[in-house]
Amino acid sequence: MTDKTLRTVLVRTFFLQSTWNFERMQNLGFCYAILPALRKIYKKEGELKEPLRRHLEFFNTHPYLASAIIGVVVRMEEDVESGLVGADDVNTLKTAVMGSCGAIGDSFFWGALKPLVSIVAVLLAALGFILAPIIFLLLYNLPHVWIKIFGFYAGYSEGVQVFDRFKSLNFPALAIKAKFLGVILSGALLAVLFHNSPAFFLSGGTMLTVASMLILFLVCYGLIKKGTSIQTIIYILLVLSVGSSTLM
Amino acid sequence: MTVSLVGALLALDRTAVLQVMVSRPIVAAPLIAALLGDPVTGIKVGIILELLWIHCLPVGASIPPDETIVSVLVTAITVWNMRFLGAGSEAVISLTLILVIPAAVLAQRMDSHIRKLNIRSARAADAAVEKLDLKGLRAACLMGVRRFYIAYALIFLVLLSVGTLAVYLVYPLLSENLLRGLKIFYYALPILGVASVLSMARIRNPLSVFLASFAAFSGLIEVIKW
Secondary structure, eight states: OOHHHHHHHHHHGGGTTTTOBTTTBTHHHHHHHHHHHHHHHOOSTTTTHHHHHHTTSOBOOOTTTHHHHHHHHHHHHHHHHTTSSOHHHHHHHHHHHHHHHHHHHIIIIIIIIHHHHHHHHHHHHHTTOTTHHHHHHHHHHHHHHHHHHHHHHHHHHHTTHHHHHHHHTTHHHHHHHHHHHHHHHHHHHHHHHHHHSOHHHHOTTSSOOHHHHHHHHHHHHHHHHTTOOHHHHHHHHHHHHHHHHHHO | OHHHHHHHHHHHTTTTSOOSSTTSHHHHHHHHHHHTTOHHHHHHHHHHHHHHTTTOOOOTTOOOOOHHHHHHHHHHHHHHHHHHHOOOHHHHHHHHHHHHHHHHHHHHHHHHHHHHHHHHHHHHHHHHHHTTOHHHHHHHHHHHHHHHHHHHHHHHHHHHHHHHHHHHHHGGGSOHHHHHHHHHHHHHHHHHHHHHHHHTOOSSSHHHHHHHHHHHHHHHHHHHHO
16 A cells, blocks of 8 residues: 555544535445545456445544554554455454444544644633634644544554553543543633623622622533523523612 | 635535544634734634533434534634624624534534445445546545535525624614623633533543632632733
8 A cells, every 4th residue: 555545544634524414424434535545545447436435434533543443453454465365354344443433533622632632722812812713723733633643543443452552642531531621721711801891891780790790600610510401591691680780 | 715715625624534633623713814814813712612512423323503603603604793883793793603503513413414425425436436537436435525525515605695694783782781791601601611521531530620629720820820
């Protein structure tokens, strides 16, 4: 497999969800990503049909960790072509790892890293740092792009060992730390937001003093915990805000 | 027109392409605002919407209300109306947000509809493989990107025009009291956002950790001010 083909496949992993569908989910993105590699592996007329059919089967995982699975599958397809493994083993592997990669990616990238980086960026923006969006993109995408590149090349060169490497990174422990840090920074963010509020908002005698803002926060928190949707609370806040303005 | 085309590009990042998070409010809103020459308003919009949508991500088959569409619409409509009306940003942002929130649900439904349409592309890909038509296969694999882009660009084109006109007509009719209420609402929204962030924290005693941090940082700010 040439470096150029591997690079092309890697770039195409960024299109994994381009035609996500309710029937076979990421199957089209997977097939699109792996197509250049399959064309290099299966050169004889008609040989390409069977592997393409294989990769149009159901597939769904976390889009960032998918690149590792794709790397492993490229290596396996080479082995299938040279008769070292059976064609069925490819789909068995995909089915076996997509669930766990999906769970790890969802809990770390979506559930921990993204909220943490968002809070950092909002905190910086609230402090008047205009480059906060760039910091957000850098902090988020360094691990994101790294895991995609590392996962893909390690998957291709080491095969299924790449999943042990993921295990050694201990994503669940990292996620807990990120969530804890996120809560601490949320406290800092609320302090900055209170501090940034204009004088009329904080002046004594109005409905929304610092104490009432804290009460407002706790009421919002309680409502969300009870299952009230954010959209509903937004309209409740609107009514409260307009009501309080009449008392000023 | 430019905002619609750029907005649709940013919206592709939600699920279809890249997912580098340029579709998130904290990036999309300042980008659109910078395009219109007012990045500061974009930051203000970005802070509020990022907090409100912090835990909403299209994971697997779940499709949350669309934060990118709200970010682009609120930002562009606010920047334009601040110029037309000569108004401050807080009340205009609040009014626009109230009017635009239903668009998040509209885009959510559109997203779901496109994912259903994409099943046709999966079938087209099957047919292309049987004929070994690789050009057809590639086209089927990328059809979703085209569908999403066209749908978003059209939604932006229509809602930007309607929304801008609606805010332009409604804003001058609002009383002083209502405008003050909208301004208070603007400052209350991030409080809801932080509450939403905390409510999703899956750690032990999140409220105690949060309140301790809040007290410590409030004290620190007072010391720095002093």
